[in-house]
Amino acid sequence: MSQSGTSSQGGRRKKILAVSSSGGHWIELLRLRPAFAGHEVVYMTTQKGSQSQVLGHRLHIVPDANQWTKFRLLITLVWVFFLIARERPDIVISTGAAPGYFAVRFGKWFGARTLWLESIANAEELSLSTRLVKPYADLWLTQWPHMETPQGPFYRGDVL
Amino acid sequence: MAAYGNAARSFLQGGCALIFVTVGTQLPFDRLVKTMDAWAARHPAEQVFGQIGNSAYTPQFVIWTRFSPPESFREKYQAADLIVSHAGIGNILLAIELQKPIIVMPRRAELGEHRNDHQMATVKRLQEKAGIGVIYEAAELDQAIQCTRATNIRPSRPTAASTELLTTIRDFIGADS
Numbered sequence: 001m002s003q004s005g006t007s008s009q010g011g012r013r014k015k016i017l018a019v020s021s022s023g024g025h026w027i028e029l030l031r032l033r034p035a036f037a038g039h040e041v042v043y044m045t046t047q048k049g050s051q052s053q054v055l056g057h058r059l060h061i062v063p064d065a066n067q068w069t070k071f072r073l074l075i076t077l078v079w080v081f082f083l084i085a086r087e088r089p090d091i092v093i094s095t096g097a098a099p100g101y102f103a104v105r106f107g108k109w110f111g112a113r114t115l116w117l118e119s120i121a122n123a124e125e126l127s128l129s130t131r132l133v134k135p136y137a138d139l140w141l142t143q144w145p146h147m148e149t150p151q152g153p154f155y156r157g158d159v160l
Numbered sequence: 161m162a163a164y165g166n167a168a169r170s171f172l173q174g175g176c177a178l179i180f181v182t183v184g185t186q187l188p189f190d191r192l193v194k195t196m197d198a199w200a201a202r203h204p205a206e207q208v209f210g211q212i213g214n215s216a217y218t219p220q221f222v223i224w225t226r227f228s229p230p231e232s233f234r235e236k237y238q239a240a241d242l243i244v245s246h247a248g249i250g251n252i253l254l255a256i257e258l259q260k261p262i263i264v265m266p267r268r269a270e271l272g273e274h275r276n277d278h279q280m281a282t283v284k285r286l287q288e289k290a291g292i293g294v295i296y297e298a299a300e301l302d303q304a305i306q307c308t309r310a311t312n313i314r315p316s317r318p319t320a321a322s323t324e325l326l327t328t329i330r331d332f333i334g335a336d337s
Contacts, residue, residue, distance in 0.1 A: 011334040011336070019299030023250040025250075026248030027249075027257075028249070030328070032329055034320050035325075035327075035329035036329075036333070038328075047230065049229045049230050050230060070248060075162055075217045091332075091333050093329070113237075113335075120249055121282050122278060123278070123282050123284075129281070133236040139332050141328075151288055156324055157323070157324030158321065158322055158325060159322070160321070160322065160327065
């Protein structure tokens with residue numbers, strides 16, 4: 001693992017910030033790992049004790065929050081903002097939900113390219129964070145072919 | 161050995177079969193916890209461990225805990241010969257990763273078990289894709305456990321996301337801004 005230079009594909013080595021809430025979102029995110037090979041990956045999630053699953057990578061724990069916990073949401077927002085300002089990732093990738101939304105949004109402000117993957121749990125209706133993140137996601141994906149529309153989200157496979 | 165089923169195999173190895181029942185951490189799911197407790201009462205030789213979250217019903221025959229940190233949660237999964245779970249995507253994906261037979265029961269909004277019926281929608285589609293057992297009513301559990309053990313069915317697709325998705329993400333990362 002070189003600290004700089006080129007990735008295994010020959011392109012420039014990028015800094016990826018991979019973000020998700022705990023539980024299903026996190027397990028879905030971990031299943032994307034083979035795609036990160038050759039790049040620097042920093043993880044961000046909401047549950048302490050997750051480090052053992054991403055050994056060898058830096059991990060930030062941020063407070064969990066959702067649309068029903070407005071005050072905590074504000075704390076998460078500020079927390080994520082400062083982490084993004086410090087990390088300055090080239091790429092932000094998230095599988096949801098609230099912390100991922102903030103990370104994509106602030107990542108975009110700081111010039112990152114952003115990818116959002118809707119959870120496979122949502123087979124019939126897009127989640128709130130997925131709907132809100134649309135303008136800030138350079139690539140906006142669903143995991144169900146029947147949810148794809150010409151304006152997005154797009155279907156490009158799933159985590160299974 | 162598969163012909164004897166998992167329970168027989170564990171018995172032959174000198175251990176007990178272990179069922180791990182888990183309902184996630186966000187919402188109670190009394191219907192599943194009660195059902196599994198009743199099953200454990202009828203099968204005293206079986207060992208059933210439960211992670212019951214905020215459920216109001218506290219089991220008498222299932223050995224239970226409310227929450228379980230990721231590390232020990234994974235250990236419970238690995239030790240179990242069968243997972244019985246709410247239809248949470250994390251639990252389903254972990255069963256796929258560890259190749260554990262799993263029976264899921266979706267939460268239903270009309271019974272106050274979730275804010276919406278997304279678990280119903282998800283399982284319908286995942287059933288076709290991944291080979292997981294699904295029950296909708298408590299009364300179906302007994303037969304589902306028997307069937308799952310008899311057929312020794314395991315979820316398909318063990319390791320990572322689909323090739324199409326990984327390629328898409330790899331290309332996205334590699335592209336120059």
